[in-house]
Amino acid sequence: MTDDAYLFLADTTAGSGWQGTPVSLVGELECLETPAVRAWLDAHETDVASPVLRIVPPEQTGMIPEDAERLPVPLDGEELERVRRAGATDPVAAVEEELLAYRDSKEGRDDLLHKALAAGIPAHRIVELSGVDPTALPTPPRP
Structure with missing residues (x-):
């Protein structure tokens, strides 16, 4: 990369x-x-x-x-975020917006983290957007 x-x-x-x-x-x-x-x-x-x-x-x-x-x-950081959002699918973009909003609220943390993982957002991106500690991410269920 x-x-x-x-x-x-x-x-x-x-x-x-x-x-x-x-x-x-x-x-x-x-x-x-x-x-x-x-x-x-x-x-x-x-x-x-x-x-x-x-x-x-x-x-x-x-x-x-x-x-x-x-x-x-x-x-720069803001430009990179615009590139990422412009390229995201609608469901992913919506969940990413929720992750950004999560920084200001701790309500529904686990549900939101599960939702982000289920939407296919990579763990590093969830951490970047939400500000959570990587160890706080739930383990995805095995198929």
């Missing part, structure tokens, strides 16, 4: 599988105005509004197609 997010050009004709989050859904990112990113976009004859320009957070870089043109980009 890398510490950088990645911009990449998705093959929108493939029609199969997940191909990152369109940058246009994330909003403004400081890295998009850097000379390196501008030159990369120019070299590929695209811009930030293009539907083929996608972004993934560091933990999802393994999902970038091998043959895709890619560029690592640094994001």
Whole structure:
């Protein structure tokens, strides 16, 4: 895993599988105005509004197609959260919002932690969003 997010050009004709989050859904990112990113976009004859320009957070870089043109980009904490939320499915995004709200309340902790695990949110992400100690996470039930 890398510490950088990645911009990449998705093959929108493939029609199969997940191909990152369109940058246009994330909003403004400081890295998009850097000379390196501008030159990369120019070299590929695209811009930030293009539907083929996608972004993934560091933990999802393994999902970038091998043959895709890619560029690592640094994001600050707030930008990284926007990238993660923009790429989350609706149920996951809703549970992540609850985890963020949990920081200010301890009510229903166990139910919320179970709900987050059941939604498929990785344990490290639950800890990051909720602020709970990793040892406080319940053990998921075995299938």
